[in-house]
Amino acid sequence: MMTGILAATQPATTALGTGRSLLHRLFFFEGNSDLAPAVDWLFMFILWVCIVSFVVLMVPMGYWVWRYRRRPGVPAQRTPNHNTAIEVAMVVIPLIVVVFIFFWGFQGYLNSVVAKGRAEVINIEGYKWAWDATYANGAKPGDRVYLNYEPLEGDPSLPESGPWKLSRGNYAMPVIAVPEATPVQFVMTSRDVIHSFYIPDARIKMDVFPNRYTSLTFTPVTSKGPDQAGRVQPGADPSDPYPGRDHYIFCAEYCGDNHSEMLAVLRVMSDSDYSATLARWADVEKDLSLAELGAYVHQFSGCAQCHTVDGSRGTGPSWAPVKDAADGGGVGWGSVAPLADGGEALIDENYVRQSVRYPGAQIHRGYANQMPVYGPDKLSDRQLLGVIAYMRELAGKATPEDRAKPQTPQ
Amino acid sequence: MASIPRPTDEPHAHPHDHDHAHDGPYLATKGGIVATVIDWATTVDHKKIGVMYLFAVLFMFFLGGLAALAVRVELFEPTRTLEVYNAATGQSTTSVAGQVFAQSATDVAAGNQVYNRVFTLHGLIMVFLVIVPMVPASLGNFLLPLMLGAKDVAFPRLNLLSWYIYVVGSMFALVSALAGGVDTGWTFYTPYSTTTEPGHWKVVSMVAAAFILGFSSILTGLNFVVTVHKLRAPGQGWFDMPLFVWGMYGTAIIQVLATPVIGITLLLLILERLFLIGIFDPRLSGDPVLFQHFFWFYSHPVVYVMILPGMAIISEVIAIYSRKKVFGYRAVAFSSLAIAAISFIVWGHHLFTSEGEVAATVFSALTFLVALPSAVKVFNWIGTLYKGSIELTTGMWYALGFLFLFSIGGLTGLFLGALSVDLHLHDTYFVVAHFHYVMMGGTVIAFMAGLHMWWPKMFGRMYNESLGKLGFWLVFVGFNLTFFPQFIMGVQGMPRRYASYQDEYLIYHQLSTVGAFTLLAGFLVHLVNFAQSLLYGRKAPPNPWGGLTLEWTDADSPPTTHNFAQEPVITHGPYDFDDVYPPQAKPGEFTLPPPLPGRRVVTVATPHARSE
Amino acid sequence: MAHHAHPPHGHAGHGIESPGAAEAHSHAHTVVPMRVLVLVLMALLGFTFLTVLAASIEQWVSATFDVVIPQWVNVAVALSIAVVKSLLVAAFFMALRYDNPTNALVAFFTVITLAFFLGFTMIDLGNRDAVYAKKAQYIADGGTGYHAAGTTQAQRAREIASQESIDLIARDQPLPKHLAKFCVLEIERFHAQAKELPEYLRTFQARREHLGKNYHDDGHGAHGGHGALARPDHATPNAAVIRSGLTLPELGGKGHSDEHHAPADHHNPADHHTPAPGGDTPAQPAD
């Protein structure tokens, strides 16, 4: 809770090395983007315009209200009812100011919609409720940062599920890596509804539409992290050599239930780190057993947004094998699920496959039909097998094949 | 070209025109409860309709306020405190908000869903059911004919119809809300609104509610335009009208011209949901941004339907309590029309992150134009205070509070109009704070100013000034405590409509929640004050504040059924305090001016001094 | 009748007329002469024929001389005539010409508002990609299925509807053979479009001429609908379900052709599911 206040009052010991005014520190977390100086400057300019205007308005108001308060025997005085010079001035002066504000805003806008030179292009896909990134080498984000929510009472012990344990109340944000001091262009689209890709520390956001590409471009300044305020909590990822350099990515366009959990992390890296990270991510799946792959998919393909693995209730049925107390039916591998249309279905390979490929076909009773379709382009057959293996793992029914490491690269 | 005689009636055809001596106060009951209810339900009296609107709107305001409080309660903690069910333990979580919503939340899985429904409900109620009709339909309906010296609005039956349409629309909205509510957000952005809860009638019902309420708004606006054009009192030229009427006129023009577009928009949205016609659906190569254009073509002008009446009230309140002619009357009057006109060409600034670059630039440039007439108004109101005789009643405090809050609200609009800054601020709490400063700090505060000033006129009873001022200060402090922190966290990047948030924003959210409960306390004080006034309040004289517009000078408190004993004739401008209360006169010894040149006086009622 | 018998009533006593009354009395209620009405009607009918004629001439010129007339010409001609016609109606039938100017002002501001709405929205739609040239190098062709060949948006609509479990919707029908062939043509068309425009245009024109007759036989003479292109989807119970509540039941039985619809077709779930969403594969005929 105190983080924000401390950050606002700390002396500026930042990589950017800019001295920040108290007012600037009150309003802004320091940016890490070539756009930030212009945006912050214009903001501060308008802020001072506002402060001056406000004082110009409020001081006479306050003074006159006190000076001319109604007193017995003191009537109102006759004054001119209008004054053309003053009235013209109060149109022209604001007009001049707003014309300048418009032009500076326009200038900054043009800088932010067109990439400066040859940019590193990263494809972004938003869907309910996660961000997915694809790099030129086919890599997808393979790291994550945990966002800790306060644990709720009665938190069950965590199931053993490979390297990607999750507890209830925690949320894993995918790390989107970008190279330092290089123009970055996100080419973005959405799988379902409108989202908005918002990086507060880059001072930019852009809406993301289904069936259309929009782009967002900026140049990250430093990989060290200018200061730690407003960043993803330091130490959240022990493997990160520069704790505190991660920037939040929000979804800013309301998109439904877990809108506020549609988060990601922007990590600025040096060129060598960036190349190594991309190479590592491109290979991340090939060394995993099926069950591990399933856990990986659960984290990084958006499953965890709705499906818990500890049996608690989310937007969709849990993958853990517990009785669903709401209607007595089961969730998780091997249970018999009550269906919305009154039937029942055994949760087996075919049920899982159908639920992924055609989510509307058989709806678990008590849950809304709102899962997006995962076609073969979103989830490969091997990944699907991984999901199935992972669900078996969660139910304690994993086969040796599920746990076997692959012999050859996929 | 033939010309037929004008159909003119015989004088004896309407004897009621000349003798209203039998008129009683419009509030007088006739017979028993049943007769009274029937009388009110079938009345075409603009005053009764205005009062019915007033209570309906206040009821809805409290409903929407409860939803707002629920939102603030949820946001007191960064976690999802509304989470109501834990399958692992079989227990419901017991946060305060969880308890509040446990009853209505049996059909939802997660607290986020409840939160989304609650903030949607808050937005829908406050926009469509409260702020749009708040001033025009209640105070406007009551005062406009009185200020024009007319017996009623031009189309009294349409006026009643408008109220019933409002009720029907409210029913649609409430039924949808009681059935679990919708989670579309009040803006109904596609494709979310067309795909959420597929096949369910709740969203259609809620959209239909907004559609129906549009007609109510149209009828009020249409009535006002015709009334202003055709029913002004003898001798009342366009520039003899009170500025309240000017503001209402601008409002009514927007209502008539903008509201039909939301009608067809919502109709297309319903067709999209029911038939998948594809216009807004990107899965069918439709264009979701087109919906935003449709929607904001109405919803931006309607922002001025919300704020113009507030400005209209403030012009009156400041003039009366300062006992000064409004500085630059014509500038204020024309700025109302200018705002109305400009409001139609700036809607694209709601789309800076979604529309094309050219359109964004054009709309940004046009947006700044709105700053000018708004600035003119604020300057002129403050200029009016100069060398006045300022009486700090509750109404005046609210007017000053309006100037304070609306200045902040208006000035922060500059940030959002600037393209590059808006890319950062769009859809953050900065926007939330900005429009609450304008909508609530502007419209609701101005409404409270007007309500206090005209309360004696409407109900014939004085209210308690001390309680009123206590309420004002609670509201004023609570309001700033609620919304000023939202500016800061908005700039720091906190997006809107988040059910949970990061720890960095915690302090601001907690301040905001504390402020919200202070606001609640303030409004409860006012509620007590009004109830006390209605039951035990001192009888109000016809002109307790020494106003010069016709409702003060020529009508009783409360007015009679036909408003005036004789048809009023204008003898002086609405703010000629200098002439009516010349500097040499002592308070309580107000004299009337000689008639203006070229105008013969037929009847003039004497304004009453404060009966203190 | 044309005799104004009564003196001005009401406020004659004190000689004050309100501005409202002055506005009201600034004109007489004009009776529009029958001659004017008839002439206007003639003009309106004439313009109607003119606009049809213009459209026909454009098509004839386009077909005969093999030139492509830009679409804006077509739109401009047709809408200009429509504007003239509506001005005539407003001025004479609605008597704006003789009426209180306030009402003309209302009409004027209405049109201005309409123009704002259409104009500014089209500014966005028409220029959405104004800086596209700068972005284009990064963006792949084709979008995310924007022109997914082989699947009409209507099929997509029903597909979506069925995914959303809306009860009244029937599952997709297997495509008839000719339609499957048509899908192939569609794909070719898009390929041609991508390569060079003129060739694509010629292909398109030719196919349209070829199919033109069938369309009209089909679309407008389809009361019995027994032609080779009769839509078998009317024949199936599922298709009738689509229009349930709207269509008379007997309409479902018309135009039945057996070869497309063995009963098993619409009971076998395998045939009902929709093409894999997200994939760009065309819908395949099941038989």
Next chain:
Amino acid sequence: MSTLSMDQPGQADGAPAPPIHETATHAHHFRDRDHEFDAAKMGVWLFLATEVLLFSGLFMYYAAMRYLHPEAFRHGSSLLDWRWGLINTAVLLMSSFTAAAAVRDAQLGRQGWLKLNLLLTCLAGLAFLVIKFVFEYYPKWLAGELPGKYYTYPNWEDPNEVHWWGLYWAATGVHATHVLIGIGLYAWMFVRAFLGYYGPKRYMMVEGTALYWHIVDIVWIFLFPMLYLIH
């Protein structure tokens, strides 16, 4: 022209009651019937403004979808038969003429002509709808040329043709609804004309309804080339 004049209605044997339109008074908040008439007419014009802006959304729909999917609109438009559109345009124009003539008749007190013109307008509106439903809607229904998910027409040329049909049904449907309301009003006025409601002193409803009818006509004047002629 004024030879066809019918007797005043409501005449009993030797004791004619005055027709309603001659005993009309005005509402108490107006100065006289003229004042009331002008206010009512302005109200009607403002209502017409809302009607035009309601249709503006459909014009926007047309413009946007045509811009985004020109080929779909080109082919969709060719599936309409312009001859029916032409006939319907003529029918509607003539009904507009009779509506204007009915106003004239009421102003001049020609009761017989008034009733005839009211009836003709009503019938022309009905004819418009009959043509629309029998020769346009019904075959399209059979052909599956329906909006959105009900679209089953197999011979599409452009995959986005569903947008054309969505627009076609939305625009003509909203217009037809307005025609239907107009027919109801004219039938109602036709009955009331027999009761002697309308005359030189009282014809606001005739004029107001005519204004409404003309706006419906003007909308069709635009819809006809947009839907049928622009290829």
